[in-house]
Amino acid sequence: MTPADSAPAVTPGVSRIDVPVLARVEGEGELHIxxxxxxxxxxxxxxxxxxxxxxxFLRGRHFMEVPDITARICGICPIAYQMSSIHALERALGxxxxxxxxxxxxxxxxxxxxxxxxxxxxxxxLPDFLGCQDAFEVAAKNADAVxxxxxxxxxxxxxxxxxxxxxxxxVSACVGGFYRVPRKEELEALVPExxxxxxASLQAVSLTASLEFPDFEQDYEFVALSHPDEYALNxxxxxxxxxxxxxxxxxxxxxxxxxxxxxxxxHSVIRERGSYMVGPLARFNLNYAQLTEKARRAAEQxxxxxxxxxxxxxxxxxxVETVFACEEALRLIAAYEPPPLPRVEARPRPATGAAATExxxxxxxxxxxxxxxxxxxxxxxxxPTAQNLRRMEEDLWSYVPGxxxxxxxxxxxxxxxxxxxxxxxxxxxxxxxxxxxxxx
Amino acid sequence: xxxxxxxxxxxxxxxxxxxxxxxxxxxxxxxxLAVAGAVEIAYFPEASRRMEKGPYDIALVEGSITTHxxxxxxQRIRRQAKTLVTIGACATxxxxxxxxxxxxxxxxxxxxxxxxxxxxxxxxxxxVAEHVPVDFExxxxxxxxxxxxxxxxxxxxxxxxxxxxxxxxxxxxxxxNICVMVAAGTPCLGPVTQAGCGALCPSMRxxxxxxxxxxxxxxxxxxxxxxxxxxSSRDEVERAFRSYNGWAWPFRKxxxxxxKP
Numbered sequence: 001m002t003p004a005d006s007a008p009a010v011t012p013g014v015s016r017i018d019v020p021v022l023a024r025v026e027g028e029g030e031l032h033i034x035x036x037x038x039x040x041x042x043x044x045x046x047x048x049x050x051x052x053x054x055x056x057f058l059r060g061r062h063f064m065e066v067p068d069i070t071a072r073i074c075g076i077c078p079i080a081y082q083m084s085s086i087h088a089l090e091r092a093l094g095x096x097x098x099x100x101x102x103x104x105x106x107x108x109x110x111x112x113x114x115x116x117x118x119x120x121x122x123x124x125x126l127p128d129f130l131g132c133q134d135a136f137e138v139a140a141k142n143a144d145a146v147x148x149x150x151x152x153x154x155x156x157x158x159x160x161x162x163x164x165x166x167x168x169x170x171v172s173a174c175v176g177g178f179y180r181v182p183r184k185e186e187l188e189a190l191v192p193e194x195x196x197x198x199x200a201s202l203q204a205v206s207l208t209a210s211l212e213f214p215d216f217e218q219d220y221e222f223v224a225l226s227h228p229d230e231y232a233l234n235x236x237x238x239x240x241x242x243x244x245x246x247x248x249x250x251x252x253x254x255x256x257x258x259x260x261x262x263x264x265x266x267h268s269v270i271r272e273r274g275s276y277m278v279g280p281l282a283r284f285n286l287n288y289a290q291l292t293e294k295a296r297r298a299a300e301q302x303x304x305x306x307x308x309x310x311x312x313x314x315x316x317x318x319x320v321e322t323v324f325a326c327e328e329a330l331r332l333i334a335a336y337e338p339p340p341l342p343r344v345e346a347r348p349r350p351a352t353g354a355a356a357t358e359x360x361x362x363x364x365x366x367x368x369x370x371x372x373x374x375x376x377x378x379x380x381x382x383x384p385t386a387q388n389l390r391r392m393e394e395d396l397w398s399y400v401p402g403x404x405x406x407x408x409x410x411x412x413x414x415x416x417x418x419x420x421x422x423x424x425x426x427x428x429x430x431x432x433x434x435x436x437x438x439x440x
Numbered sequence: 441x442x443x444x445x446x447x448x449x450x451x452x453x454x455x456x457x458x459x460x461x462x463x464x465x466x467x468x469x470x471x472x473l474a475v476a477g478a479v480e481i482a483y484f485p486e487a488s489r490r491m492e493k494g495p496y497d498i499a500l501v502e503g504s505i506t507t508h509x510x511x512x513x514x515q516r517i518r519r520q521a522k523t524l525v526t527i528g529a530c531a532t533x534x535x536x537x538x539x540x541x542x543x544x545x546x547x548x549x550x551x552x553x554x555x556x557x558x559x560x561x562x563x564x565x566x567x568v569a570e571h572v573p574v575d576f577e578x579x580x581x582x583x584x585x586x587x588x589x590x591x592x593x594x595x596x597x598x599x600x601x602x603x604x605x606x607x608x609x610x611x612x613x614x615x616x617n618i619c620v621m622v623a624a625g626t627p628c629l630g631p632v633t634q635a636g637c638g639a640l641c642p643s644m645r646x647x648x649x650x651x652x653x654x655x656x657x658x659x660x661x662x663x664x665x666x667x668x669x670x671x672s673s674r675d676e677v678e679r680a681f682r683s684y685n686g687w688a689w690p691f692r693k694x695x696x697x698x699x700k701p
Contacts, residue, residue, distance in 0.1 A: 021485050028454070028485075050456040050506045051561055056548030057539040061679060068649060072536045072684065075460020075582060123466065123487060134488030136476045146473070154469040165640035167467060168460040168582040169651070172644055180644035259554040266553075416489075 019412050024124040024134070024420060031415060032262075033396075038404055045393050045419065047263040058379040063089050063175055063348065063370050070366070070381070071169045074425055076119065079112040079160065080359030082173045083234055084366040084381075089175045091249075092353025092370050093346045100339035101177040102234070104163065107187075107332040108173065109233045109357070110325040111159025114197070115167065116360035117280075117318045117325070118156060120423045121208060122149035125315050128417040129211040145207065148200050152322070155190075155197045159329060162186050177343030187333045194333070198326040202298050205319040209302035214414075216399055217309040220391070221270065222282035225358050231290040231324060232283070234357045239286060240276065241307070248356040251365050257382070268387040275390040278362025279422060280317040281308055292331075295324040311395060311421040318423075348374030359384050361423045388422045395421070448497040448596050451483035453517055455503030455510045456537050456565060460582040461528035462486050462502050468585045475592065494520025498595055504530040504537060504565040511562070511571060518572040523595055526568045527588065529581035533653050534687035536581075538565040541687055567687065576601065581651035581684040584636050604635045605656040608648055612639035620647055627667045627680060632658035632690070649683060654690035664694045 019031040034042040054073060061069060070085045071078035083105060090097065097105075122145070123135040132138050139146040157167040162182055164170020172178045223244060227236035238254075239245045246254055257266040270276050284291075284299075285306040291299070299305070299320045304313060354367035362384030369378040399418050403411045452462050466472065466487060482492040499521035505511050518524055526532045534541065540548060545563045549556045568574055578591055587603050594601035604610075608630040612619070620626040620642050628647035630639065634655040641648045654660065660681065667677045681691045 021491065024485070024487065024489060050510065051549070051552065051559055052456055052506075052537040053540060053545070053548045053552055054536075055552050056543070057536070062676075065679065065683075069536060069683075072458050072460075072581065075458040075463045078458075078460070119466065127489070133490040134481075134484075136473075136481065136488070139473060139476070143473075150469040150472060153467075157467060157469075165644065166582075166637065168463060171640050171646070178644075179641075179646045257554075261555075264559065413489075 019416060024127070029419070029424065031396075031412070031419065033400060033411070033415065035404060040397065040400055043393065043396055043400065044262045045389065045396070047265040047389075051264050054381060055379045058368075058376050061376050063093070063346070063368070063374050063376060066368070066376065067173055067175070068169075068171070073381070073383070075168050076116055076425060077112060077359045077361070078169050079108055079164075079173070080357060080364050081381075082170070083109060083357045084355055084359075084364045085368070086173060086175050087234065087355035087357060088248075088353045088366040088368050089370070090346070090353070091355055092351040092368055093175070093349060094351075095176050095344060095346045097177055097344065098339040098341075100181075100337055101343070103332050103336055104178065104181060105173070105234055107329055107336075108160065108163050110329040110332070111156050111163070113233075113325040113360050114156030114201075114322055114329075115153050115160065116156075117322045118149055118153040118204075120360075121204060121315055121318050121322075122146065122153075124423065125417075125420050126208075126211075128413070128420060129315070148203065152197055152200050152204070155193050156325075158193065159190060162190065174343060175346045177339070177341070179342060181338050181342045184336055184338065187336055191330065191333060194326055194330050198294070198323065198330065201319065201322040201326050202294070204322060205298040205302050205316065208316045208319045209304065211315070213310055213312045214399075215310075216312065216402075218311065218395060218398060220282075220309060221273065221276040222285045222307075223270075223276045223278050223363060223387070224282040224286045225356060225363060226287055227290075231287050231292075231328070232358060238356060238363065240270075241286065242273070244270065248365065249354045251354060251356065251382070252367070252380075255382070255387070257386070263389065265386050265389055267390040268382060269390060275394050276387065277311075277391045277422075278384050278387050279314065280321050280360075280362075281311065281314045282362065283358060284308065284317040284320065291320065291324050292327040294327050295320050298323050311418065314421050314423075348372060352378075361385060361388075361425055363387060383425070385422070385424045388424065392419055392422050392424065447478065447480040449480045449482040449492070449495070450498045450500065450592070451494065451496040451517075451521070452481075452486070452500045453483070453502070453513075454486070455501070455514070455531070455568075456506040457503030457528065457530040457535060459486060459502070461531075461580070462500070464527075464583050464585040464588055465500075468589055471589055475589070479592075479596070495522065496520055497522050498592065499524045501526050501531050501568055502528055504535045504567060505571055506537060506562050506565045507560060508562065509560075514568060514571050523575045524568075524572070525576045525578060525591060525595070526574050527578045528583050529579070529651060529653060529684045530565075531568045532577040532579060532688075533685040534565045534567050536684050538687035539682060540565055542682070565687070578603070579634050579652045580636055581653075587636060606635055607631055607655045607658075608633045608635050608637070608639055608642075608652065611635045611637075612642045615639055615643055617642050620645060621666075621670070625670050627670055627672055627676075629663070629680060632660045632663050649680070650691070651684045653685035654688050658690040660690050660694045
């Protein structure tokens with residue numbers, strides 16, 4: 001896409017609003033709205049991002065290569081892809097990771113949540129609320145806030161780097177554990193900056209809570225992992241506020257995907273019920289009681305109480321989860337004792353395993369089949385953005401009619417803002433999976 | 441600042457990729473605001489709603505060419521860019537999605553999508569340099585953000601960026617690592633891979649998997665024979681060379697004859 005075709009185009013008569021390049025999202029999306037007589041007649045969130053066919057080329061690769069490959073689906077949340085694939089393969093191969101490995105994986109995930117949430121809050125979403133085009137414009141008005149965000153994001157990346165060597169596509173995580181585990185002192189060195197980050201993230205909650213939110217609520221089915229003992233990150237059952245409660249192995253019995261013409265990403269729906277929402281708001285609403293005390297208190301002060309049904313408030317939920325991730329990281333570092341071995345050996349056997357983890361933008365499902373030589377025979381990946389796509393479109397169908405009195409540029413901008421509530425990661429969403437169809 | 445007093449204009453474009461290389465710019469947390477102050481970020485959709493038309497002083501291009509639309513778009517970008525730089529393995533070597541080049545893409549599309557006729561994609565994933573002249577290629581999957589900053593400042597200063605073209609082994613030795621291939625018999629692509637990551641994998645006692653692509657004058661067939669000596673099967677050797685930079689000729693030639701001119 002080049003700038004020549006990127007400015008919002010309006011056909012005379014204000015019947016058509018096109019946003020050919022959705023900005024401040026990861027990957028390429030387009031939005032098309034058509035109205036007639038003050039009513040919407042068509043609305044499409046198109047995903048022209050080219051398909052990359054990961055499920056195709058994962059076939060025939062060895063299971064130890066999988067976490068390195070799936071990381072390449074997304075530069076913003078590579079750890080989520082590594083973790084979901086590792087858990088699914090460990091379930092297939094019957095590998096039980098050491099409790100210290102489990103702790104490290106949770107810490108790894110906290111680093112990614114901090115980095116990704118802060119990027120989205122301050123760089124991708126906040127500019128909308130302040131009427132700015134980007135964070136550089138925000139910095140011209142409030143340099144301190146942007147500097148604070150950069151330092152917070154750096155800390156999140158710092159956690160990932162200590163464990164994985166680099167922030168994008170880290171190289172340490174593998175089936176069975178890690179190639180190398182950090183020494184206790186390496187993690188302890190992060191503590192002073194984490195303590196600063198905890199205080200800074202509390203400020204981020206007050207800052208985001210003070211924004212003006214459009215008066216807009218929807219009746220969502222929220223879906224997230226839920227674990228009996230902790231705010232779920234890597235493990236748990238898949239639950240919803242409408243009674244879904246299943247193991248990851250049953251995901252495909254309840255959630256089906258539909259292929260629509262205008263999108264290179266598939267749309268997910270809950271069988272016989274329709275769209276649903278995954279991500280910070282779903283986790284916050286379903287697992288609120290398991291947030292750390294500081295995170296819960298920050299939410300209370302921000303008047304964010306479950307059930308939150310205004311999707312624009314997801315920016316506050318992200319800030320609350322950042323508080324949680326900082327506090328949890330401090331707890332995990334204090335509790336860490338290096339395991340006797342960095343990893344346990346996984347032996348190949350013909351088997352299938354599925355798992356889901358909570359990527360920053362929501363539930364991420366993977367399933368793999370492996371043969372007796374450890375080669376992948378089938379792979380399926382359902383990213384959070386694909387699960388949210390149908391719901392994003394439905395939000396727009398409900399939200400845009402209230403905006404039709406505005407000029408086209410304003411409508412386009414507000415509709416984009418509503419899409420960004422979901423922190424869509426379009427690069428993630430175009431790597432799909434074999435589809436089970438219900439229609440003929 | 442150029443001679444007419446205006447700030448240099450930078451644009452960032454993306455094709456098939458994971459967004460990780462352009463994210464490297466946002467991950468330059470300590471330098472980001474300084475960079476944003478020194479240049480005009482004219483087009484960078486991942487970070488800004490402002491989308492200014494060209495010409496641009498520097499176009500940074502991430503991602504490989506996999507659709508007809510993108511094959512045309514890269515021509516328009518080239519016409520608007522004074523200096524065109526590819527960032528990352530996808531743009532310089534076709535990326536992980538270039539694995540389709542050895543397979544039946546149509547079959548994979550059928551595997552992934554219920555209605556393959558909705559999908560328009562080329563049979564191949566190719567580097568930008570196969571489509572237009574490229575002024576500089578920055579290696580890495582992902583790129584190294586310090587190299588990116590060096591590249592931007594060098595280009596603005598009109599000099600060649602100081603980016604090493606020697607092998608990863610040099611970085612590995614400088615870190616004082618014990619060689620994983622010599623000491624543990626672990627196949628490692630370090631000897632033919634360009635430096636730039638800081639020898640991350642050997643530092644974790646695993647073999648380099650080549651995410652920075654072939655170094656200058658890499659002798660990949662020789663390393664492949666050594667992998668066989670260490671006990672790797674032909675398939676294992678093929679998988680080792682066919683990953684994030686598999687379509688780069690020095691790695692491809694392990695299994696292929698040079699194409700006839």
